[in-house]
Amino acid sequence: MAGNKLVVLDALDVAKTQWYHFTAIVIAGMGFFTDAYDLFCISLVSKLLGRIYYTKPDLEKPGTLPPNVADAVNGVALCGTLAGQLFFGWLGDKLGRKKVYGITLVLMVVCSVGSGLSFGQSANGVITTLCFFRFWLGFGIGGDYPLSATIMSEYANKKTRGAFIAAVFAMQGFGILGGGFVALIVSSAFNNRYNPPAFQDNPEASLPSQSDYVWRMTLMFGALPALLTYYWRMKMPETARYTALVAKNAKQAAADMSKVLQMEIQAEKTKVERLAGEPSNTFGLFTKEFAKRHGLHLLGTTSTWFLLDIAFYSQNLFQKDIFSAIGWIPKAATMSALEEVFKIARAQTLIALCSTVPGYWFTVALIDYMGRFAIQLMGFFFMTVFMFALAIPYNHWTHNHLEFVVMYSLTFFFANFGPNATTFIVPAEIFPARLRSTCHGISAAAGKAGAIVGAFGFLYAAQNQDRNKVDAGYKPGIGVKNSLLVLGGINFLGMLFTLLVPESKGKSLEELTGENDEGEIETTEQINAAGGRTVQV
Template identity: 50%
Template sequence: MALKVLYALDTARTQWYHFKAIIIAGMGLFSDAYDLFCLPPILRLLGRIYYQKSHLPTDNFDNNDNNFVIHRHVDSTLLGVAFLGTAIGQLVFGRLGDRIGRRRMYGLSLMVMILSALGCGFSICTSPSCVLVSLGFFRFLLGVGIGGDYPLSATIMSEFANKRTRGSFIAAVFSMQGFGILASSIVTMVVCGIFHGASHPKPKEKTPIEADLAWRLILMLGAIPAAMTYYWRMMMPETARYTALVELNVQQAAKDMEKVLDVSLSQIAEDESLTLPQDPSSYPLFSKQFLRLHGRDLFGCSASWFLVDIVFYSSNLFQSQVYGKYLGKKYKSNVYEDAINVALFQAILAICSTIPGYWLTVYFIDRIGRRKIQMMGFLVMALVYFAIGIPYTSYWQDNINGGFMVLYGLTFLFANFGPNTTTFIVPAELFPARFRSTCHGISGAAGKVGAIIGAVGFGSASHGQTEDHKAVKILLVILGGVCLLGLAVTYFFTPETKGRSLEENEE
């Protein structure tokens, strides 16, 4: 049955409310990226404050020092607990979004993010291990809130958008991550610059006690963008598709859409005598009928997201090695300059490759299609990893130059102009309304399992007590192979969703 309100959503011209929804939904992804990507420079501060004690490492610093090894384990652990929380949040909030409603859970996930970001800054104890356990706990809760935002933001945007520009709208929501990465870098540089100007530490002096306040402030500032959009999230109506197709209240769906779209109620209201049949997808989740109709799609979405996150987060961890070798400032500057240099390097990558990748997807996704962009991204990433990995020990390990940086930047460009963005979009378009948020959460949780493998596995292997160039080479080649596997999964299991309504994609 073609409902008038759903037809109006699919054919509506682009209006101010669409852009407002992008900003409101995207601010959660902005906060997500800020909270996750402010961690690398903060780990520099934590390493200097809690593991180098009274003196800073010098050029002759022994990598076999136990403090250095503990720092690397802390690095992987703090990333891992955040990703574990994200996976749990995606599963829990995704399911609740289908059972209770998108709007009701939307504000709750954002509130968890706000309180957890503030909690990270209040990780106050008397010993380094106690501080980091407390920080890890709040990072886990922060991950739960971030995870909840993924399926809700994607589903809400897909259900508000028209079918002609739906891909661009969802991609624009996801692209806010790029600006979150850039914002985290800028805030880190500004905060560390202020503290540096106030204390003027020298490279071989004891780390200033004020540095312990700097990292807390950086983390707590991440609560501001989330808090700014909390009111507007609570003012958003429930999506018409959820109200009409899950709650079976077509009249209320029409009233809600009249408030936000430039359309009169008489155009979209159904006859009062209309009685909707029970939802045709009355089978339960993971039943035989669900698996027969949607199991292939769910596997394709989950496997693609799992594979791309292995690669994407491994690349982010490899960034510390690139930073040290290319800029030559690893362990040479004082505590604030060290964090500023890492943040600056992240900002340059964001401006030159990450943000352009997101917006290339925004422009092309409704022209080229999701499937082609995802396949292209996996293919180019595979070729770049092979170009870096195969000659790594014979050429790149001692010659990280401008050519290497271009190749390294291409991995981020084509991750975002490719599977990192499309895996966020496709699950929000394929499944029935009463399973849409749940299936997006399952796909995203599979991705975060891949992120844990990339963060913990690659981090442990490539940052051991001594740097093993051969191991790094093998890992880079493996990442290229993972990209080829992602290409195969996309080719065989990912359908094209461009240009069709959500109900047509469901069928």
């Protein structure tokens, strides 16, 4: 069986960690830095948008985004991301990873700038323009998921592949952190210059005209890292696995990887043509053969990502509401608009710095030792535990802010040292090269469907809480408490669906799919017998 392996792919599998690996991590990772920055920075400025455009003329209290507007502002980029994941995932398998890789960055640059320049003659006009650009921004972000994951998995060696893909995804943590730092710097700079009073002291002066610059500058900064990365993305060669196994161009694959690995690799045209005709390399996505070999795997990757993102995006997009509910962030009327942005950014930056970022890098360090399955199961388990620990004695935490923040931070830590990383990694490893980007895009789109459910669902719970304030039996924070209980149950379901996800640690991509071995196909029974955790299909 060893004699049937393509030399170019075997060379990639056994290659020592070298400079091109780190270059690929940075190039793909900066895309994810931008993705996270652009998706989550809206939560830093959404309250400011409400104060600028929806404060009532009587000035009794700071304005807030109406429910339908808040839905659109928070969810439209996620809708665009879902569409982009499906479209670019499919396109990456049809045209190649590299050919469409730069398009996603161009979309992100243009739409980040467009978001900051949103215009209109009324509040609704500005928000409509913002939502238009945010949708197409999300569309570009969506393409980055399957393309970055697939490129990194196809470049990596089998020994440290998990760490390399996880390192790309870990840049998401720095993107969240970067958004917080930018909001802190911009809001602090304008607040120190103009020093507006609290709303209740002087409603008009608490919202200076310069406040409009803060949200625009924060959103536009997302264009910078994407712009800086564009040239290097265009310099990357197409992956050898796509060129050899999908495009069937043995000569080009050998030439590209000879440069990358700095070694002479011979083209194997005859072997590539022979492998191309094998039944294991010809079935399509909507076939019985795919359903037999990978149906449960795709169900596992889509369901776990869907459930994970309900919890993860709910927490990230509405941290400010949770912190306000427990009193960690003061009421809006007690501070100026810019002070509010600063305090929201400070809270989210602390969470990212203390738990989100470390969680990602624990995954990078341990995934090729512990395996994907163990980390994902562990993460869902501890997220379930900490969600219930926050929700059940909720009234206790409203009087113990520091303890609440510590517990809440642990849910982020185990999300990232857990399923938020592994759901990104596994779909880039277990599907055939000709369907890899498509299947990753489908899995990621299922995740964004969960994010949309989480974002809108949590927002509905918060709105329902406000409506219940008139009820005699109302208790402060009941909407947040119920949301945390629901999220705990969702994380428990994530544990159960993780049982459908195979372990891919230490095996080459072709060992997992059977593409590189003529007549020899790794069944799930063989994977299990070899020590890989999987289910039989």
